[in-house]
Amino acid sequence: MAKIQAPVKMKDVLHVTFTDLTHEGKAVAKVDGYPLFVEGALPDETGEIEVTKLNKGYGFAKLVRLDKTVPERQEPPCRVYDECGGCQLQHMTYEGQLNMKYNQVRNVMNRIAKMPDVPVHPVLGMEDSWRYRNKAQVPVGLSGGSIVAGFYKKRSHEIIDMNECLIQHEQSDEIIQKVKDVCAANGVMPYDEKRHKGVIRHVMARIGYQTGEKMAVLITRTADLPNKEAIIKGIRDAVPGITSIVQNVNPDKTNVIFGNQTRTLYGEDVIYDTIGDVKFAISARSFYQVNPVQTEVLYGKALEYAELTGNEVVIDAYCGIGTISLFLAKKAKEVYGVEIVPQAIEDAKKNAELNGIKNAAFEAGKAEEVIPAWHKQGIRPDVIVVDPPRKGCDEALLQTILDMKPKRVVYVSCNPGTLARDLRTLEDGGYKTREVQPVDMFPQTVHVEAVAVLTLY
Numbered sequence: 001m002a003k004i005q006a007p008v009k010m011k012d013v014l015h016v017t018f019t020d021l022t023h024e025g026k027a028v029a030k031v032d033g034y035p036l037f038v039e040g041a042l043p044d045e046t047g048e049i050e051v052t053k054l055n056k057g058y059g060f061a062k063l064v065r066l067d068k069t070v071p072e073r074q075e076p077p078c079r080v081y082d083e084c085g086g087c088q089l090q091h092m093t094y095e096g097q098l099n100m101k102y103n104q105v106r107n108v109m110n111r112i113a114k115m116p117d118v119p120v121h122p123v124l125g126m127e128d129s130w131r132y133r134n135k136a137q138v139p140v141g142l143s144g145g146s147i148v149a150g151f152y153k154k155r156s157h158e159i160i161d162m163n164e165c166l167i168q169h170e171q172s173d174e175i176i177q178k179v180k181d182v183c184a185a186n187g188v189m190p191y192d193e194k195r196h197k198g199v200i201r202h203v204m205a206r207i208g209y210q211t212g213e214k215m216a217v218l219i220t221r222t223a224d225l226p227n228k229e230a231i232i233k234g235i236r237d238a239v240p241g242i243t244s245i246v247q248n249v250n251p252d253k254t255n256v257i258f259g260n261q262t263r264t265l266y267g268e269d270v271i272y273d274t275i276g277d278v279k280f281a282i283s284a285r286s287f288y289q290v291n292p293v294q295t296e297v298l299y300g301k302a303l304e305y306a307e308l309t310g311n312e313v314v315i316d317a318y319c320g321i322g323t324i325s326l327f328l329a330k331k332a333k334e335v336y337g338v339e340i341v342p343q344a345i346e347d348a349k350k351n352a353e354l355n356g357i358k359n360a361a362f363e364a365g366k367a368e369e370v371i372p373a374w375h376k377q378g379i380r381p382d383v384i385v386v387d388p389p390r391k392g393c394d395e396a397l398l399q400t401i402l403d404m405k406p407k408r409v410v411y412v413s414c415n416p417g418t419l420a421r422d423l424r425t426l427e428d429g430g431y432k433t434r435e436v437q438p439v440d441m442f443p444q445t446v447h448v449e450a451v452a453v454l455t456l457y
């Protein structure tokens with residue numbers, strides 16, 4: 001193995017000044033130009049670190065102590081913050097987090113998109129940056145003879161028992177605790193992943209933010225749920241107003257959470273929620289945005305950028321269950337949504353029906369294959385909205401957008417790096433990026449969403 005050339009050695013203890021924060025929330029300290037990544041520190045702080053890993057060109061270190069801190073530092077409110085890994089920025093004030101996210105978007109617009117002059121607006125943050133998630137999904141296990149449910153410890157499968165998670169809806173915490181208690185009282189053994197024995201593997205709680213509806217999903221290894229009737233009654237008694245109790249069976253030895261078999265044990269198969277004035281039916285397996293407050297902010301921006309007057313043909317690429325499509329349909333002439341997951345397209349069609357929306361059509365398939373086919377069929381969009389996964393848009397789709405020449409392109413992105421890359425391609429093809437609006441969908445974590453609008457030159 002080639003020897004790694006680095007100006008530091010393993011276990012060296014060094015005094016450093018932190019200069020930067022990566023998109024993963026790690027502080028950067030440079031020693032003779034060699035970057036060391038350190039969890040828990042912030043830019044402009046100084047302190048001692050111990051080197052833990054050396055790679056070619058960069059390494060890692062752990063924080064030993066800080067001797068100078070910055071005003072952006074705060075005490076993380078969560079008691080398991082250091083162990084859990086679900087959040088990465090609780091040691092930073094919310095204002096600091098929003099600045100960090102702004103810088104992240106600004107930097108990629110300069111560095112990757114090569115657009116130093118494009119306006120990037122301050123991040124639209126939340127008034128209350130806690131308790132925003134509408135879906136919690138936690139593993140269940142056995143520890144010291146008791147049932148535990150919570151999150152995996154960083155880089156391990158050891159479960160941290162948690163009574164509360166400060167970014168989850170309070171009622172999700174309640175559902176998880178009560179399901180755990182009811183399972184314990186009824187002798188339902190937690191899943192043991194090493195021996196592939198036991199029954200209950202995960203619990204998922206879902207809340208309709210606007211409707212208040214509540215769903216509990218018990219993910220089990222076996223289809224047989226011991227003391228099923230007592231469990232249903234126990235959960236109904238312990239969680240007043242619960243509208244849906246569902247069992248999903250996953251018999252496989254796998255890290256994938258859900259199995260293929262789902263049955264409703266009590267109440268409805270779905271819960272309902274609304275975004276704007278569009279109502280959505282959400283089943284145990286449906287994809288649905290997890291931050292309902294900011295989803296409205298994000299989609300509101302997309303709608304504003306689309307500048308619809310009622311006469312436009314709109315394509316919504318990567319449409320999921322049709323959330324953006326249906327949100328836009330009321331202001332457009334026609335909307336066409338495409339999404340790779342057939343079940344999501346089924347949900348999109350049902351949701352269109354549920355809302356009496358007749359001018360939205362959906363097709364399952366790859367955006368980069370279906371949209372060129374639409375082009376050949378003569379569909380001429382005025383606006384194309386894209387909301388791709390983290391890897392960004394497929395090149396063939398970007399080329400099709402350039403061929404179709406819609407007046408406006410609205411790009412919703414969960415990864416600023418690939419957003420910047422794709423904006424550059426569209427600019428090179430004749431579009432101009434007018435502005436970029438970052439939106440904080442995931443406070444306390446490093447993730448940032450952004451929406452950009454482009455028009456034909």
Ligand SMILES: C[S@@+](CC[C@H](N)C(=O)[O-])C[C@H]1O[C@@H](n2cnc3c(N)ncnc32)[C@H](O)[C@@H]1O
Nearest residue numbers: 318319320323339340341365366367387388389
């Ligand atoms: C970031 S999500 C957006 C979902 C939706 N717009 C929303 O706001 O709920 C990206 C979606 O793209 C879908 N997807 C991934 N690759 C795709 C492809 N090649 N063609 C179409 N859809 C794809 C995923 O299944 C996922 O639903």
